[in-house]
Amino acid sequence: MVRGAGRRYDARVVTAPSDRDRAIADALQRWFGFDSLRPLQREAIDAALDGRDALVVLPTGGGKSLCYQLPALVQDRLVVVVSPLIALMQDQVAGLRLQGVPAAAVHGNLSADARAELRQLAADGSLRLLFVAPERLFHAEFLRWLQSRDVAAFAIDEAHCISQWGHDFRPEYRRLAELRDTFPGVPFQAYTATATPRVRDDIVAQLRLAAPAVLVGPFDRPELCYRVLPRQDQVAQVAAAIERHRDAAAIVYCIARKETEALAAALRQRGIGAEPYHAGLPAEKRTQLSADFRAERLHVVVATVAFGMGIDRSDVRLVVHAGMPKSLEAYQQETGRAGRDGLPAECLLLYSAADAAKWRTLMLRSNQELGGDPEALAAQLALLQQMQRFAGRARCRHRSISEYFGQAYDETDCGACDVCLDELETVADGHVLAQKILSAVVRTGQRFGGNHVIDVLRGSKNDKVVARGHDRLPTFGVCRDEPAGRLGNYIDQLVDDGLLVRSDGEYPTLALGDGAMAVLRGERQAVLRVPKQALAARGRRRRGDRSARDAHELSADERPLFDALRALRRTIAGELGVPPYVVFPDTTLEELAQRRPRTPAELLTVRGVGPKKLEQFGERFLAALAAHGATGTA
Numbered sequence: 011m012v013r014g015a016g017r018r019y020d021a022r023v024v025t026a027p028s029d030r031d032r033a034i035a036d037a038l039q040r041w042f043g044f045d046s047l048r049p050l051q052r053e054a055i056d057a058a059l060d061g062r063d064a065l066v067v068l069p070t071g072g073g074k075s076l077c078y079q080l081p082a083l084v085q086d087r088l089v090v091v092v093s094p095l096i097a098l099m100q101d102q103v104a105g106l107r108l109q110g111v112p113a114a115a116v117h118g119n120l121s122a123d124a125r126a127e128l129r130q131l132a133a134d135g136s137l138r139l140l141f142v143a144p145e146r147l148f149h150a151e152f153l154r155w156l157q158s159r160d161v162a163a164f165a166i167d168e169a170h171c172i173s174q175w176g177h178d179f180r181p182e183y184r185r186l187a188e189l190r191d192t193f194p195g196v197p198f199q200a201y202t203a204t205a206t207p208r209v210r211d212d213i214v215a216q217l218r219l220a221a222p223a224v225l226v227g228p229f230d231r232p233e234l235c236y237r238v239l240p241r242q243d244q245v246a247q248v249a250a251a252i253e254r255h256r257d258a259a260a261i262v263y264c265i266a267r268k269e270t271e272a273l274a275a276a277l278r279q280r281g282i283g284a285e286p287y288h289a290g291l292p293a294e295k296r297t298q299l300s301a302d303f304r305a306e307r308l309h310v311v312v313a314t315v316a317f318g319m320g321i322d323r324s325d326v327r328l329v330v331h332a333g334m335p336k337s338l339e340a341y342q343q344e345t346g347r348a349g350r351d352g353l354p355a356e357c358l359l360l361y362s363a364a365d366a367a368k369w370r371t372l373m374l375r376s377n378q379e380l381g382g383d384p385e386a387l388a389a390q391l392a393l394l395q396q397m398q399r400f401a402g403r404a405r406c407r408h409r410s411i412s413e414y415f416g417q418a419y420d421e422t423d424c425g426a427c428d429v430c431l432d433e434l435e436t437v438a439d440g441h442v443l444a445q446k447i448l449s450a451v452v453r454t455g456q457r458f459g460g461n462h463v464i465d466v467l468r469g470s471k472n473d474k475v476v477a478r479g480h481d482r483l484p485t486f487g488v489c490r491d492e493p494a495g496r497l498g499n500y501i502d503q504l505v506d507d508g509l510l511v512r513s514d515g516e517y518p519t520l521a522l523g524d525g526a527m528a529v530l531r532g533e534r535q536a537v538l539r540v541p542k543q544a545l546a547a548r549g550r551r552r553r554g555d556r557s558a559r560d561a562h563e564l565s566a567d568e569r570p571l572f573d574a575l576r577a578l579r580r581t582i583a584g585e586l587g588v589p590p591y592v593v594f595p596d597t598t599l600e601e602l603a604q605r606r607p608r609t610p611a612e613l614l615t616v617r618g619v620g621p622k623k624l625e626q627f628g629e630r631f632l633a634a635l636a637a638h639g640a641t642g643t644a
């Protein structure tokens with residue numbers, strides 16, 4: 011039998027594992043330029059080649075698309091991919107085309123050119139991957155046409171959209187089950203990153219998956235460094251985080267629209283080119299911002315949660331939560347947008363217990379507007395409480411997240427979270443400071459909120475302070491040198507430790523909690539913490555079990571070369587009208603900068619470089635590498 015790139019693999023005839031191994035390895039190298047599979051990709055591919063239904067749950071960036079793309083190529087048959095987002099569909103098609111894969115998309119706004127091309131590919135039978143928006147699938151003419159094709163499988167991307175328990179329910183997904191009767195015997199493979207068992211069960215039921223292979227990957231993202239730091243000076247802390255990832259993509263999430271505008275303006279004043287994004291902006295403006303971000307013309311977006319769905323720029327190196335999200339599910343999803351290329355990225359949450367109070371107020375209000383279902387409200391508040399527990403406790407973040415989503419976590423030191431990296435230090439005179447704060451709360455009668463207590467502590471003679479005679483209290487001005495933001499955070503810490511109690515509602519007030527008197531009498535030590543000054547851009551190490559995703563940190567003399575390669579990638583992407591990451595992902599550019607291949611053959615051994623991309627871009631990248639070698643940076 012002839013072995014080689016063009017060899018056809020027919021799952022129905024060839025079943026010996028060694029043949030399959032070889033067919034998969036060949037296709038992986040030929041079409042993708044990869045030399046190994048990631049966890050569960052093989053199992054998912056096997057299910058597809060065996061013609062089985064499957065449910066594949068892998069975290070964002072886990073490599074789900076390869077699981078349905080590769081079987082189409084190995085079998086030389088058509089796989090229909092249902093996907094909810096047109097922009098993503100188009101990027102995937104553009105990427106596959108660059109790899110030499112005959113792929114097309116069908117959706118509402120196809121250009122005439124695209125339509126002609128699709129007809130051509132369909133007519134000569136070479137089409138391997140067809141992306142379809144769910145609402146388009148059910149056009150009678152389209153369905154008839156599809157029935158006349160040899161469809162190997164339906165791959166349902168973002169399958170959680172079918173479940174109303176998921177975070178992104180799309181009613182049009184509900185009809186997908188009808189396809190089971192239209193295409194009897196064609197297997198369905200569902201893909202999602204959503205973790206909860208309830209959603210998983212719902213997908214299996216709704217899609218009528220029959221004895222599916224259920225493959226659930228690890229939810230942990232070892233390449234993400236999670237930090238939860240006390241919010242003490244928001245603008246400075248966000249700016250410092252962006253500085254740690256200079257020239258890289260960053261998303262900063264705020265709770266409210268007007269916060270995004272204020273924070274973006276403050277960052278711009280510091281010379282950071284940040285843009286605000288929220289649902290209140292005109293549609294054209296939002297489209298423009300998304301396009302700029304994808305094309306790497308814009309790097310820092312300060313947004314509400316309205317930003318993110320459909321943004322799959324894979325080189326986001328930083329996700330900041332300037333305020334606490336309302337659940338760990340939301341946190342996991344938003345932080346999941348960092349490091350999709352598998353390279354290290356940072357997720358920073360600036361925590362203040364006041365955010366929880368803000369959320370409680372918002373939840374109460376919107377619950378009342380919706381008719382006041384007490385169960386729904388209780389569920390939301392419970393999720394919020396879990397989030398606050400996560401943020402307020404000094405416990406390994408990777409462990410906490412894994413366990414929250416029902417998976418055991420074996421590492422004792424993740425090396426990639428603020429707790430394991432030991433990034434908080436205790437304040438030297440913390441006990442005395444805590445006593446001053448508690449005593450100010452007592453002296454003002456336990457009837458005021460944090461801001462008033464802070465005004466008293468810092469000795470500000472404003473009207474409210476003077477009118478109450480609080481400028482004559484012994485605690486007036488005892489913390490003159492502490493910035494207000496930091497005092498606010500100390501109050502949060504005392505609330506988290508139960509030494510202070512904050513009431514709910516629009517105007518929360520502070521009162522003493524259990525143990526506060528013991529602290530005031532000196533019978534119990536209170537501890538206050540601050541983040542250490544210098545934080546590293548990356549975690550100390552990453553785990554070995556996903557070594558395929560690991561790359562070494564770029565050294566100082568590799569960095570300029572990496573930047574030059576990135577500029578070349580941006581130029582090429584501009585010429586082709588595709589987002590830069592589909593030309594090459596950052597992982598490939600990093601490897602190029604580190605290994606500096608000099609010949610086409612050497613270039614082909616770099617992960618992410620297949621024959622087709624070699625042919626199209628090889629010369630220009632080799633020239634850039636050579637030019638860099640000539641000027642010499644070492």
Ligand code: ADP
Nearest residue numbers: 044046047048069070071072073074075076595
């Ligand atoms: P998901 O859809 O699960 O979020 P993707 O399919 O977008 O993830 O894959 C994330 C990144 O990982 C992409 O850049 C993809 O090319 C890369 N990738 C996938 N599988 C492999 C592999 N076996 N080896 C190297 N890179 C891979």
Ligand code: ZN
Nearest residue numbers: 406424427430
């Ligand atoms: Zn940890």
